[in-house]
Amino acid sequence: MSDETNAPDAERPKRRWWLGLLPLLVFSGLLAVFAYQLIGGRDPSIVPSALIGDPVPTVELPALKPDKPGFGPQDFGGGPILVNVFASWCVPCRVEHPLITALARDYGIPVYGLNSKDRRDAAIAWLDELGDPYTRIGYDPNGRAGIEWGVYGYPETFLINPAGEVVYKYVGPITPRLLEEEFLPRIDAMRAQ
Amino acid sequence: MTLWQKLILAAAGLMALALLAATPGMAVLPDEILDDPALEARAREISKDIRCLVCQNQSIDDSNADLARDLRIIVRERLVAGDSNAEVKRYLVDRYGDYVLLTPPMALGTILLWVGPFVFVAFGAVAVFVWFRGRSAAAATTGPKMSESAGLSAEERRRIDSLLAEDSSSGEDGKGEGGRG
Structure with missing residues (x-):
């Protein structure tokens, strides 16, 4: 009698013990996902460029300065080219300016400036003060060309390959580390080809 | 009616008027609004589904950001040029990617x-x-024992029996003590 009544009860804990581990497993899984996002994951607020892999936008930009040309799609190709979106009112642009200058001078990469949503006199005064590293500067007072390029923050820097296609874009001021890790390896690879 | 009562009544009336006059905040500026109300309604509908890339969790219809205003104007320009709603969205997706849509595509x-x-x-x-x-x-x-004891297992049945037995015996004790007192 006692054996018969105990049998189903003894079976129960044996069948369900792993259920107790389930919360721990789920928690560990979540922990792994969060840790990955925190340590190695990308910043979710950065919007990947829709232009990657596409030819540069067809918009033609007039010159900012009388002695330096603007640029259009026909001015790309032949080698790696950077497009740097800047404005005189943009503080991070000022921060990254020495690095843009170093890229142009020390690495010999043509950098096209895209002066967006700026006043012409303010932009020229800004370049007079900080130096002008740009090969060409396009003037985009109402930001229309910026929208064609998918610009949503200042500064933004695009890397264009010798075929005239957008290869990489960074939103925000360039840092020395970013230069080392993202821009220079890509530029070197293009030059090696 | 005293002067104070009149003043309070007037203040209450003013407040009610202010509430009536208040409209929900809107980012669309008067100079953006199209003359054609049908096109404007379509522009508003599209704008509600376009993400402001600067603020990221607001639509361009809600956002006061500069870029949101530029995009609102572009939406209206495309509509005036004869684009369908889908073509306007396509135009923005081509430049900013799917992320610009607040409703992600399947x-x-x-x-x-x-x-x-x-x-x-x-x-x-x-x-x-x-x-x-x-x-x-x-x-x-657990078989037939279950049905006859209304959903209780044998073990539970036994515990209840023993608890009931305890309870009745202690109850008798209590009565006995009460009787003594």
């Missing part, structure tokens, strides 16, 4: 987003089903 990369909630509900339903089936299976294995 694609391989977003399938989890769309199907996820239903998968979780289904998972929950299966879990509940398994749980109840497990209980009825356990009930079935």
Whole structure:
């Protein structure tokens, strides 16, 4: 009698013990996902460029300065080219300016400036003060060309390959580390080809 | 009516008027609004589904950001030029990617987003089903004793019996003491 009544009860804990581990497993899984996002994951607020892999936008930009040309799609190709979106009112642009200058001078990469949503006199005064590293500067007072390029923050820097296609874009001021890790390896690879 | 009462009445009337006059805040500026009300309505409808890339969790219809204003104007320009709603969205997606849409498109990369909630509900339903089936299976294995003791297992039945026995004996003790006192 006692054996018969105990049998189903003894079976129960044996069948369900792993259920107790389930919360721990789920928690560990979540922990792994969060840790990955925190340590190695990308910043979710950065919007990947829709232009990657596409030819540069067809918009033609007039010159900012009388002695330096603007640029259009026909001015790309032949080698790696950077497009740097800047404005005189943009503080991070000022921060990254020495690095843009170093890229142009020390690495010999043509950098096209895209002066967006700026006043012409303010932009020229800004370049007079900080130096002008740009090969060409396009003037985009109402930001229309910026929208064609998918610009949503200042500064933004695009890397264009010798075929005239957008290869990489960074939103925000360039840092020395970013230069080392993202821009220079890509530029070197293009030059090696 | 005293002067104070009149003043309070006037203030209450003013407040009511102010509430009536207030309209919900809107980011669209008067100079952006199109003359054609049908086109303007379509522009508003499209704008509600376009993400402001600067603020990221607001639509361009809600956002006061500079870029949001530029995009609102572009939406209206495209509509005036004769684009369909889908073509206007396509124009923006070409430049800013799917991220610019507040309703993500159904694609391989977003399938989890769309199907996820239903998968979780289904998972929950299966879990509940398994749980109840497990209980009825356990009930079935205990056999006829279960049915005659109204859903209690033999072990539970035994505990209740012993508890009831304890209770009645202590109750008798209590009565006995009461009688003595």
